[in-house]
Amino acid sequence: SKTFTTQETITNAKTCRDWLVTRLGEAATPFHFVALSTNTKAVAEFGIDPANMFQFWDWVGGRYSLWSAIGLSIAMAVGYEAFEQLLAGGHAMDEHFRTAPLDSNMPVILALLGVWNGNFLGAEAYAVLPYDQYLHRLPAYLQQLDMESNGKGTAKDGARVTWATGQTVFGEPGTNGQHAFYQLIHQGTRLIPCDFLVAARTHNPLGEHHTLLLSNVLAQAEALMKGKTEAEARAELEAAGMNADEIAFQLPHRVFPGNRPSNMLLYPRLDPFTLGMLIALYEHKVFVQGVLWDVFSFDQWGVELGKVLAKAILPELTSSGPVLGHDSSTTGLIEAIRQMRQ
Template sequence: ILNTLEALNPETTLFIVASKSFTTQDTMVNAESAREWLLRRIDDDDDLHRHMVAVTANTEAAIAFGIHPDNIFRMWDWVGGRYSLWSSIGLPIVISIGPTNFTRLLQGAYEADCHFREAPLEQNIPVLMGLLGIWYNNFFGAQSIAILPYDQNMHRFPAYLQQADMESNGKSCDREGHPVSYETGPVLFGEIGIASQHAFYQLLHQGTKLVPADMLVPASNYRCIARHHRALMANVFAQAEALMRGRTEEEAIEEMRAEGLDEERIRTLLPYRVFPGNRPTNTFLFHTLDPKTLGSLIALYEHKIFVQGVIWNINSFDQWGVELGKKLASRILVELNEGLPVASHDSSTNGLINTYLEMR
């Protein structure tokens, strides 16, 4: 937060503290630092309410923090954080892109909602996405999925979906509390497509792991030089084809002979120039990336997550897996603030904490 605060003018700065519970440690530590920064720079402490608003389901905690009741945007307590951008949590988005564009974002999501509710199963995009994912995960042993947007403006989309998917379906107990006997949510990762080609496509094409991939690409991009975009599209189609078809020994031999290689060199290189193929991809081709399209894409993935949760009989809307770390962090923070050697944890954790205390 220090890098952000350095460039701000307190007289023209509004902080939005967005926290459903208003108790999340990392959020509140930043909020407290922002409040202290303001109090050191504004003339009247009573003016604090002009510079801080909250989005939360815990209005009492927000008021206790110092947020004026009129500056609290309430959210429903049943909305999960990873599904909340459509609610008042989206206030920063409204401020950033304007209400018209935010309405378009909502419209795109609404249309995806209607499609999911009304389309027959065999034409229902989230249902098909969910079933394909389960087919690869539970029947072919795929343990991960790659999200590959071919548009720089979507460079954070894989990270967004990481929370949406893995926090929702990374579960080992079913809805009745029984351990599951099958695989559930996969590891989701991704990066901009062109960057990915130079990073991990080698593993996608010739590795020992089966990694299904989703490629997302706009057919047109007014922010891109036309010939650059054509080159980008060529890569999208080429990678999808290569992952699907691969390259046989016969094709590799023919290609190397066309390159003028001798037979001994061909025999040496042949194992490395064969591609097994049959690596699954979905390609999402849309007209252009705009708020409406983005809203539809996000909602389609949300519904896919729900579909898979239903089939796996797990609760996609809780996240008990994050609770233990939070509780331990609160306890350890007290110990770090005290600054005394600790012996109350396991030997590894004790050693890490005590080494940190010596090094700081």
């Protein structure tokens, strides 16, 4: 925890400490905990030896922090050599972003496409679609990176913006998403640009599995781009032997408008270096869009109000006294929860 005050993190840490103390005693705490924080005082008060504290700069935001000491858990999970490769991949993308001309600069191009799709074509969301199970949590990771960074309605000068900023980010690994929400992307009334991510080679060469996966991701991108015309759909239905009435009924539903934008991020094989490049690519994309939208991408005041209100509500959930100081909806919900927990 950067501040060592984040409610969820400290609650979990206290639960772990209580479990440890009941078995090994209070004196064991300093020998079984390490902390990653900027708050030495709070770490020591918790019972962790500051010598076991990994510090990092106080200007490092949480959603950009995996490159710092916060990445300790990554190093522990995959080994320090792999973690260094992750860092190297991020650095390679940093250097590309810093030195590449704008017309071949991947983060800049990705950012400009997002602004074009959102501010000029009216897209309010974009889908991140990794055709790689190892990246199944990447869409959720990018949700925070993108939406917490650029989901702002105030410009840097304090004025309300008069243009759209930020987009809803969602996604699932293929081909799961194909059987869930691709219908809306292909034929729905909302424009949803897509980022496809796929490796040419797999870590798990099992039969034709990966070749099938590749054929699916390429087919989806082609279908989004080209669609299917009414003439093409009619020819298919006629070839299937349908009569005129059946064709007339089904034809409107078989047309795909096409012209749905997508990006294809293709890489040889997923490894720590490539993952580092991908994460840094999206980080720089978000930064560029923040510059274009004139918003602060490195704060998150939108999450603060809920935290403050939660502190006021917390004791009221276990109190038997009257609920005061809330709107009627929140008051009714607190009273309903009390009743259900009796």
